[in-house]
Amino acid sequence: MKDNFYLGVDVGSVSTNLVLIDEEKRVVASIYERTRGEPIAAVQRSLILLKEQMDRPFRVSGVGTTGSARTLSGVIVGADVVRNEITSHAVAALDLVPEARTIIEIGGQDSKIIILREGVVVDFAMNTVCAAGTGSFLDHQAQRLGIPIEEFGDIAMKAEKGAQIAGRCTVFAESDMIHKQQVGYPLEEIVYGLCEALVRNYLNNLAKGKDILPPVVFQGGVAANKGIRRAFEEALKCEVIVPDYFNVMGAIGAAILAKEKTKRTGKTNFKGFEAAEMNFSTSSFICQGCSNNCEIVKMKLEGETVAHWGGRCGRWEIGEVERIAKEQVLS
Template identity: 55%
Template sequence: MNKDNKFYLGLDIGSISTKGVIIDKDDNIIAQSYLWTEGDPINAVKKVIEELKESLGKEVKIVGVGTTGSARELIGTIFNATVIKNEITAHAIGTLKFHPDVRTIFEIGGQDSKIIIIDNGIVVDYAMNTLCVAGTGSFLSSQAKRLAIPVEEFGDYALRSKKPSKIAGRCTVFAESDLVHKIQMGHTREDIIAGLCDSIVNNYLNNVGKGKNIEMPIVFQGGVSKNIGVLKSFEKITNSEVIVDEYGHLMGAIGVAILAKQSDKEIDFDFEIKDLNFRTSGFECGGCPNNCEIVCVLQGNKILDAWGNRCEIGREKALAKYKQ
């Protein structure tokens, strides 16, 4: 094993899926993994690390770990990450690696969607959806279930449509009732699915993309980017070419691995960490009417960290609770 060869692990723990990559010092991807989070981020990450280890087939020295996604704090604490970054920055950094000239990133994931505007290699504007999951992956998959079509085939159905139905897209509830109505009126499934793809794109552009300067090259990422129907709708409605690349779903993980590489800190990451027992435990503080929900992260019975508190009382209570 060459001692100079340093490697970096990037983990992107989303609401629906968990992604992991290992890159070398030249940012080449040498291992990757993509699994469902299934409501258990700790376990999902353990499995991802297991998979990464297997696909490597050899021992490598990992000196940096980065985490992103909605469980970044939790996983970052457990795996002693060198970098914990929000998903907006991570996606931008990852994408810039593959598309240095990118101007616009569309990202639609399981429960959120975002747009990132880049000028001259730096993020200049961004937005994320608020309050509502309309037009995200979970909406698509619930509608796929209603139509009894595997979500993977959704795109092909959409492409076969000649005349997409018009589906109200502002809100999941409206879209759903409109969709039911169109089904009962006798629209074909192909037209409805194509209409749904259009409505997702319109909803995205009118909410998240509102007021943003959308310029080419455009890169489309996130789980929904694998849906060819939505991709075609994007191209049709923005009247521009939209790029989807094979690493689209891994961009956050790659970005945060690159950030881990750029950081000054170095750690000695041990793959065996996946065999340790981590758990979380929550309680309501009760120190004042705020009643903060405190989450404690534990390794065995040792407390690693606690959060959710608005003031010091909650932290002290958490520490006292798990004092040896």
């Protein structure tokens, strides 16, 4: 008999992540790819890579999508569940650490804080106007210092203390960093100083007024950086748990949600891995239906329109997200 797996797809601004989990919610395969501004191609490429990772035949019994391109990727794979990133990340973290009370999630261009009590999300925040406290900030500074981002964490761990660097704004951080270099601070202190700056920025802005209680789970691409983890542990004075699959937690959450959903319904809408070969295309037009002049995105599969979104009224949209939310309320 073939193994039963569940697929989770998380398409964000920077990375596209796919995971397969089994009935015990263990990860059997995972893909972390750059989105590079082409979500459709990224999802299709990742589907192929994921299939190649598997050495035995298997069946996908459910699929969930999340991330900023969740609607789009949901159409591509035929999602059973399309859910927001907050819920997906919380579901994945809670599965691993059921008593978690704080989730720190820092990705390429966004950061989130999720507060949980008794296994329920009670508060959350996402960054809005500035990416100074996210992975892009570190990426940029690492480039400026001429060190690969992969080594950033190890270098930071060598420092005894961090140099004081302004972290509110990337531009000011950079001039501050140059100044510290010129004054003669050792590289590791500057690198760790940057980690502290990011953590300070996160705690003072996003997490302002929120009660950060342990256990704290730290996930998202930036969790790979040991320096940031250390800075969080020093600032919060508690252990910070980084899950094994920290960079694909959103996808794991989506897969778990899909598993729960298909267990109830007993069927999946999964299009199969053939979705990777299908010819999807998108175009947009301005709806002339009223004076709102909404920009509508039209998605075609082999020349046939399969979905619309972007309108303010219900004229074009299937309203999938709202329908799912209502289902949730009614259940």
